[in-house]
Amino acid sequence: MTVIAKVSAILDAFGADDRGLGFAELQRRTGLAKATLHRLTGEMVEARLLDRAGDGRFHLSGYLFALGMRASVERSLLEVATPFLEDLYERTHETVHLGLREGAEVVYVAKIGGHRQARAPSRLGGRMPLHATAIGKALLAFAPDPVRAEVLASPLARLAPRTVTSPLILRRQLDEAAATRVTFEAEESAVGIVCVGAPVLDSDDLAVAAVSVAGPATRFRPQQHAGSVKAAAAGIAAMLARRKSSA
Known part of the structure; x- marks a missing residue:
């Protein structure tokens, strides 16, 4: 492994739920030699x-967070969205x-919820499989053909009893989403x-991002908000296109 690969392995060892990692746990997760890990963590500090x-x-x-916020694509997207x-x-x-697509996963780059927000598994900066979420399906329905084909050819992990694994x-569902530009998760x-989710599309009808609204099954009716979600996604897409044309 190169030094950069080792540094990347250390950073990737931290999960979304971690509240700090001790040296022994960091070594277990990275598989790096103790001396190497000791030297690299010191330099990274x-x-x-x-x-x-x-x-x-x-x-x-916190410096890593600041660097992430400088990422031009995400910064511009967040400003508009x-x-x-x-x-x-x-x-x-x-x-x-x-959310944005990275490989076969959706990465959540923004999340807004009030005091009564549902206990959804999503989290800012977290990842979920594309096939198991409305926002992921919106990204997948308007992904390049090879991406869609690869996901459909791979095993679809079951996250809950009703996860679509077929x-x-x-x-x-993706074909229907391509026609309606809206997706659902039950x-x-x-x-x-x-x-309920909808894609933010570029001029080639490829998803650059997606928007969704989630709520508890006891009170939230996704179909009633499909129009609002589609309108928000379309508005973001139009503003991104306007910025691009004026750049």
């Missing part, structure tokens, strides 16, 4: 990529997401959560 707490546990640093996401929240008062059913990522 000096470079502000890691913070070391008083108890010796390591944390991802935020007013639409806030408006969508005011219309629904449920949990609103903005490629035939998923293909049918307790497929977690029991009790339902969701």
Whole structure:
């Protein structure tokens, strides 16, 4: 492994639920030699990529967060999308997401929810399989053909009892989404959560992002908010296109 690969392995060892990792756990997760890990974590602390707490546990640093916010694509997208996401929240008062596709996963780059937001498995910066979420299906329905084909040919992990694991059913859902530009999830990522999503499309009708609203199955009716979600996604797409044309 190169030094960069080792540093990447250390950063990737931190999960979304971690509240710091001790040296032994970090070594277990990375598989790096003790001397190598000791040297690299020290250099990463000096470079502000890691913070070391008083108890010796390591944390991802605030500097890393600042670097992530400088990513031009996400920054521009968030600047454009935020007013639409806030408006969508005011219309629904449920949990609103903005996500990007990375491989066969959706990465959540924005999440807005009030005091009564549903206990959804999504989290800011977290990842979920494309096939198990409405926002992921929106990204997958408008992904390049090779991406869609690869997901459909791969095993579809079951996250909940109602997760779609049949490629035939998923293909049918994606075909419908391609026609309607809206997707739905019925307790497929977690029991009790339902969701509606829509893609943010570029001039080639490929998804650059997707928007969704999720709520508890006991009170949220996704079909009633499909129009609002589609309008928000279309508004974001139009603003991105306007910025691109004026750049």
